[in-house]
Amino acid sequence: MKKNILIIPGDGIGQEVTTWGKKVLEKIGENYGHEFSFDEAIMGHTAIEATGNPLPDETLAKAKASDAILFGAIGHIKYDNDPSAKVRPEQGLLKIRKELGLYANLRPILLFDELLDASSLKPEILQGTDILFFRELTGDVYFGEKNRNEDNTFASDLMNYHRYEVERIARKAYDAARTRNKRLCSVDKANVLETSRLWREVVQEIAKEYPDVETEHMFIDNAAMQLVKNPKKFDVVLTANLFGDILTDEASQIAGSMGMLASASVGDGTGFFEPIHGSAHDIAGQNKANPLASILSAALMLDISFGLQDEAKAVTNAVAETLKAGWRTGDIANSSTEASKILGTQEMGEKVLE
Amino acid sequence: MKKNILIIPGDGIGQEVTTWGKKVLEKIGENYGHEFSFDEAIMGHTAIEATGNPLPDETLAKAKASDAILFGAIGHIKYDNDPSAKVRPEQGLLKIRKELGLYANLRPILLFDELLDASSLKPEILQGTDILFFRELTGDVYFGEKNRNEDNTFASDLMNYHRYEVERIARKAYDAARTRNKRLCSVDKANVLETSRLWREVVQEIAKEYPDVETEHMFIDNAAMQLVKNPKKFDVVLTANLFGDILTDEASQIAGSMGMLASASVGDGTGFFEPIHGSAHDIAGQNKANPLASILSAALMLDISFGLQDEAKAVTNAVAETLKAGWRTGDIANSSTEASKILGTQEMGEKVLE
Ligand SMILES: CC(C)[C@H](C(=O)O)[C@@H](O)C(=O)O
Numbered sequence: 060m061k062k063n064i065l066i067i068p069g070d071g072i073g074q075e076v077t078t079w080g081k082k083v084l085e086k087i088g089e090n091y092g093h094e095f096s097f098d099e100a101i102m103g104h105t106a107i108e109a110t111g112n113p114l115p116d117e118t119l120a121k122a123k124a125s126d127a128i129l130f131g132a133i134g135h136i137k138y139d140n141d142p143s144a145k146v147r148p149e150q151g152l153l154k155i156r157k158e159l160g161l162y163a164n165l166r167p168i169l170l171f172d173e174l175l176d177a178s179s180l181k182p183e184i185l186q187g188t189d190i191l192f193f194r195e196l197t198g199d200v201y202f203g204e205k206n207r208n209e210d211n212t213f214a215s216d217l218m219n220y221h222r223y224e225v226e227r228i229a230r231k232a233y234d235a236a237r238t239r240n241k242r243l244c245s246v247d248k249a250n251v252l253e254t255s256r257l258w259r260e261v262v263q264e265i266a267k268e269y270p271d272v273e274t275e276h277m278f279i280d281n282a283a284m285q286l287v288k289n290p291k292k293f294d295v296v297l298t299a300n301l302f303g304d305i306l307t308d309e310a311s312q313i314a315g316s317m318g319m320l321a322s323a324s325v326g327d328g329t330g331f332f333e334p335i336h337g338s339a340h341d342i343a344g345q346n347k348a349n350p351l352a353s354i355l356s357a358a359l360m361l362d363i364s365f366g367l368q369d370e371a372k373a374v375t376n377a378v379a380e381t382l383k384a385g386w387r388t389g390d391i392a393n394s395s396t397e398a399s400k401i402l403g404t405q406e407m408g409e410k411v412l413e
Numbered sequence: 414m415k416k417n418i419l420i421i422p423g424d425g426i427g428q429e430v431t432t433w434g435k436k437v438l439e440k441i442g443e444n445y446g447h448e449f450s451f452d453e454a455i456m457g458h459t460a461i462e463a464t465g466n467p468l469p470d471e472t473l474a475k476a477k478a479s480d481a482i483l484f485g486a487i488g489h490i491k492y493d494n495d496p497s498a499k500v501r502p503e504q505g506l507l508k509i510r511k512e513l514g515l516y517a518n519l520r521p522i523l524l525f526d527e528l529l530d531a532s533s534l535k536p537e538i539l540q541g542t543d544i545l546f547f548r549e550l551t552g553d554v555y556f557g558e559k560n561r562n563e564d565n566t567f568a569s570d571l572m573n574y575h576r577y578e579v580e581r582i583a584r585k586a587y588d589a590a591r592t593r594n595k596r597l598c599s600v601d602k603a604n605v606l607e608t609s610r611l612w613r614e615v616v617q618e619i620a621k622e623y624p625d626v627e628t629e630h631m632f633i634d635n636a637a638m639q640l641v642k643n644p645k646k647f648d649v650v651l652t653a654n655l656f657g658d659i660l661t662d663e664a665s666q667i668a669g670s671m672g673m674l675a676s677a678s679v680g681d682g683t684g685f686f687e688p689i690h691g692s693a694h695d696i697a698g699q700n701k702a703n704p705l706a707s708i709l710s711a712a713l714m715l716d717i718s719f720g721l722q723d724e725a726k727a728v729t730n731a732v733a734e735t736l737k738a739g740w741r742t743g744d745i746a747n748s749s750t751e752a753s754k755i756l757g758t759q760e761m762g763e764k765v766l767e
């Protein structure tokens with residue numbers, strides 16, 4: 060198989076972690092006889108520094124021309140503390156999601172048995188948890204009209220959904236539920252929001268096309284609670300952009316650390332694969348970041364964009380083996396981990412490659 | 414002291430639990446020589462059934478005339494499954510919040526040592542947690558203009574804040590932080606939302622008036638994660654209406670159960686006191702609901718609306734004693750609780766009264 064893959068490291072720890080996602084893809088190419096060619100492009104704070112634009116035209120053109128994209132992270136503390144900045148790194152990420160039509164963000168919460176102890180939740184609460192989130196990614200209050208009045212006394216963002224936006228992601232989520240435990244939980248705030256009421260109506264309609272899947276509707280506040288109380292009760296979770304952002308970060312604690320979670324953003328064209336963790340500038344360049352989420356993002360790319368299930372499995376197994384052998388990065392170590400087993404980004408990457 | 418208190422049981426388990434909040438207030442009145450008089454009014458589904466209106470004029474008039482309100486819960490599954498219903502129980506609650514100007518919702522996450530085991534979080538993660546949430550309650554996407562187009566293919570809700578709305582709740586939260594551990598964490602999504610950028614700007618300004626309080630700004634996705642990972646790091650949390658709704662329900666798992674959490678909604682007039690749990694129709698009328706959140710709401714009323722700190726403490730102590738003696742309702746029992754120690758609503762209420 061011949062594929063051309065674009066690497067967009069982005070900001071902060073993005074460079075360090077995508078290095079390892081890429082090396083794993085190269086290795087898979089060698090071992091399985093695929094021709095993966097790689098290109099690189101800039102985005103976010105890095106791109107603002109270089110060009111003034113968080114998503115330069117050249118990056119967008121390369122992205123559209125590639126078969127799949129491996130992305131690192133975005134953001135910089137400088138903008139976080141300056142709410143009045145007009146140009147911001149995140150605009151690059153939001154624009155590429157929109158331009159590539161990446162309306163479905165898949166976030167699997169995969170629990171490695173070896174990491175049961177790394178979580179703040181009790182092992183008996185966690186054991187057996189396996190959730191697949193479908194977060195809508197190109198609508199909601201993220202992309203609605205924004206306003207600020209002239210004297211800075213008022214600001215607004217329009218939360219909104221079109222019926223077709225809900226339909227297409229709902230179908231993807233139901234299709235996935237069919238191949239899993241046949242349960243789908245749709246999360247909204249239909250007791251308050253009109254947007255959520257439309258969401259719920261549409262999901263109720265699509266549900267009729269999937270009589271073999273059991274549907275539940277849950278309010279976001281309750282879902283945020285149930286996820287901690289009893290994560291096992293979820294199979295596929297379908298939700299809007301903002302609620303999905305919140306719930307999946309919360310769910311990262313189930314997997315022991317954000318450093319473990321990969322995500323796939325797909326739509327009708329090129330797929331986009333990224334860890335759910337952020338740019339973590341506080342540890343950038345210190346060889347401390349956990350590269351596993353980027354490596355697992357590469358596995359999702361092999362599986363979802365290229366249909367290479369065996370190769371994807373080989374990567375996931377390599378990660379599982381490494382954890383089984385006791386190797387940990389700092390974020391997934393705990394008080395009983397031997398100091399000699401705690402690795403830096405690079406050493407962890409190498410263990411998985413082996 | 415002479416006070417007139419309005420009881421609004423609302424829907425579902427509301428009637429059962431407010432019964433005990435009221436009894437505790439009566440008892441405190443007797444023991445401390447206060448003249449508390451009580452009236453009752455309807456709201457929510459109960460009020461829709463009786464009058465067609467989730468907040469009848471009579472209820473609103475009584476509410477405005479009272480010194481404080483003890484509220485139960487609101488909502489009914491009938492409307493949840495019918496997203497097209499025009500009249501909904503929750504409208505009553507939202508309207509009374511707006512009409513009484515209850516812009517600050519205080520939700521203390523109080524951890525009783527006896528309940529450390531009832532949580533799904535590990536005891537060592539929980540121990541020492543003490544968070545006070547300030548949730549803005551009369552703005553945000555809850556009250557912005559709602560739209561639905563004629564052919565039902567589009568829906569929207571306007572998320573918005575005025576500067577003065579952020580200022581007044583920020584001051585309340587900072588004032589409280591001063592009397593506690595002097596740390597305030599403001600939660601927003603300023604990397605995406607204009608509303609959040611205004612929010613952050615205003616909080617940064619108000620922070621200057623409180624140089625003795627340490628301010629941190631956190632994105633909502635990160636906050637949802639940190640709350641599970643390391644709840645001890647929070648002291649006062651200040652946030653908008655929607656984010657506060659989500660975070661406080663999530664935080665209820667820290668306290669072991671939603672059945673334990675009380676809240677106070679205050680503004681410039683009458684205070685409004687309610688459990689954060691919902692109407693829980695599945696257990697309504699079965700003598701299963703936990704009355705402690707309503708009882709602790711009564712304690713908040715004594716403290717915040719009437720300035721009766723000793724009386725409030727007496728109530729909180731009675732709850733603590735009851736838990737120490739091993740008594741539990743089903744929601745806060747665990748596998749090691751003796752069956753004979755598990756009580757119904759009424760029996761638990763009586764134990765606290767004793
Ligand atoms: C960086 C930010 C804009 C982004 C989001 O909110 O979508 C991130 O939190 C994510 O979840 O991918």
Ligand SMILES: CC(C)[C@H](C(=O)O)[C@@H](O)C(=O)O
Nearest residue numbers: 250251280487488503506658
């Ligand atoms: C019932 C509902 C409208 C309400 C809210 O979202 O505010 C509830 O969840 C709460 O937290 O008080």
